[in-house]
Amino acid sequence: MEKRIFRRVKKSAAALLALCSLALCACQPTPEQEVIVNKGDGALEQAIGRDDDAAATPRPYDAPERLVLEVEGLPEDYDIFFDAKVDVPDQTKWPVYSVEPAKIAQEQADAIRLALLEGAELYRPGELRSRAEIQASIDYYENELSLCHPDEHQIIEAYTGILRELYLEYESTPENIALEKADTDFRFMEDRVNPMFYGGKEVSLGEDSFRIEWTDEARQRAVAAGCESIYGVCWLDSGRKMEFSAYNGDQPSYLSFHVASGDLVGSGKVSYPLEEAIGRAGALLEKVGLDFVLADASTQTSIPMQDGEEPLPVYHALVYKRSIEGVAPDFITSCIGQGTADTEDQSVYEQYNRSVPEQETIRIMFDDCGVLSFSWDHPLAVTALENPNVALLPFEKIQERIASQLKLQTVWDAESWSFEGEWIDRRRLEITRIKLSYLVVAKRNDLSSYYLIPVWNVCGDMYYHYIDSYPTGESNTFILDENNERCVWRMRYDARDYSIITINAIDGSAIDRLKWR
Incomplete structure (x- = not known):
């Protein structure tokens, strides 16, 4: 089996977006419960629908540029420090919208496919690779082998073995492989849907092994759920093999165009500026009729493998958000987040391990061969303007809510909760950014429609201080810094903003970023 050894790349700008669909409701504080936690009594709906004279007048939101403070009343082994930049969009109105998941229309999929394939034909993928594909792999590994130092015996042996298999594969492959055109209309494709989700039959494959197979009933359920796909491969003028896929159904819709698995044709570099990629x-988005606005742009560079080697631009990565009137695209929430603890015995471990879906995003990557990838995830449709300018709580109230919620919030990560706790003698939470953003949250008693509302993302990192006897550097242990500490979320989430708590900017309620519905 062919293997590929990659040269690693790193991000030279902000990491790409990972965004969430979430559950939200609200309530008023009670004497027994100081912190407002979402309870679903309709208070949020009342606040959104309120005709507030103060909110009717457009005005910038009044907030300091930075917030510096220390939270008091904490356990002796736990500190919370604020030295946070406060980010507020440059807008004077705060609209609230209703949105709902949207399907990708056939006409839209056709337009994107034709623009990306640039006249190439879409074919059904086959098990055999063409001689041109195999030769591209041979060229890649022969070049990698030529770059190896004579002392890199293991790498040389690995490349030599891969090339031996490729030469045999090339000789045994016919010069011409019959290709069948792919269906470019949406239809049910059972190999693009998991039968497990629709009551497929479990078939034993022997000891501790099984697979799920389709049954007639399972197929009927999947078709009734609206599962439909487009899928195929193509070869561009550059010789690069690409996969095109699109999906609609009871899971979030998506459209994707990316380098096919195993394809090694391509430049691996980008020689034109980021502005040209933008x-x-x-032009591509305008051509296919997608009204999206640039939210983030970065250039990925190679990591130098030898002393004196300079990092080289590998590709440009662009992130786009849907253009919605009154909502700054770079302030549609771009950070990941965690759940909200409203009782001391809440299961943090279970919350931590729940997946978080993203919000609508288009990502496009370019290199010297053209479009390296295009993805459109979680498309949404704006269905109503619920309030053109909702009243937001003043920042003084938000500051109080943040501090009180952080006292209650359990912020141990799953690793330390389960087996590292005995080695940790202090925890320090540092809040570095507080950002007024927009977030898609679920409506009360409605699983198919959502609000897009302003929220405060409170971002930072947790530091664990370990006792001197901690066996750092040994197997299955963490590497600590010179202060016997490790920084938890920055490492795990690749330096992306991590929203420790998310506060509803309208009523101050805490939003659970993991209890999405």
């Missing part, structure tokens, strides 16, 4: 992406 222009190309804008």
Whole structure:
């Protein structure tokens, strides 16, 4: 089996977005419960629908540029420090919208496919690779082998073995492989849907092994759920093999165009500036009729493998958000987050391990061969303007809510909760950014429609201080810094903003970022 050894790349700008669909409701504080936690009594709906004279007048939101403070009343082994930049969008109105998941229309999928394939035909994928594909792999590994130092015996042996298999594969492959055109209309494709979700039959494969197979009933359920797909492969003029896929159904819709698995054709570099890539992406989106606005742009660079080697641009990565009137695209929440603890015995471990879906995003990557990838995830449709300018709580109230919620919030990560706790003698939570953003949250008693509302993302990192006897550097232990500490979330989430708590900017309620519905 062919293997590929990659040269690693790193991010030179903000990491790409990972966004969430979430549950939200609200309530008023009670004497027994100081912190407002979402309870679903309709208070949020009342606040959104309220005709507030103060909110009717457009005005910038009044907040300091930075917030510096220390939270008091904490256990002796736990500190919370604020030295946070306060980010507020440059807007004077705070609209609230209703949105709902949208399907990708056939006409839209056709337009995107034709623009991305640039006249290439879409074919059904086959098990055999063409001689051109195999030769591209041979060229890649022969070049990698030529770059190896004579002392890199294991790498040389690995590349030599891969090339031996490739030469045999090339000789045994016919010069011409019959290709069948793919269906470019949405239809049910059972190999693109997991039968487990629709009551498929479990078939034993022997000891501790099984697979799930389709039954007639399972197929009927999947079809009734609206599962439909487009899938195929194509070869661009550059020789690069690409996969095109699109899906609608009871799971979030998506459209994807990316380098096919195992394909090694391509430049692996980008020689034109980021601004040119932004222009190309804008023209592409306009051509296919997608009204999206640039939210983030970065250039990925290679990691130098030898002393004196300079990092080289590998590709440009662009992130786009849907253009919604009154909502700044770079303030549609771009950070990941965690659940909200409203009782001391709440299961943090279970919350931590729940998946978080994203909000609508288009990502486009370019290199010297053209579009390296295009993805459109979680498309949404704006269905109503619920309030053109909702009243927001003043920042003084938000500051109080943040501090009180952080006292209650359990912020141990799953690792330390389960087996590292005995080695940790202090925890320090540092809040570095507080950002007024927009977030998609679920409506009360409605699983198919959502609000897009302003929220405060309170971002930072947790530091664990370990006792001197901790066996750092040994197997299955963490590497600590010179202060016997490790920084938890920055390492795990690749330096992306991590929202420790998320506060509803309208009523101050805490939003559970993991209890999405």
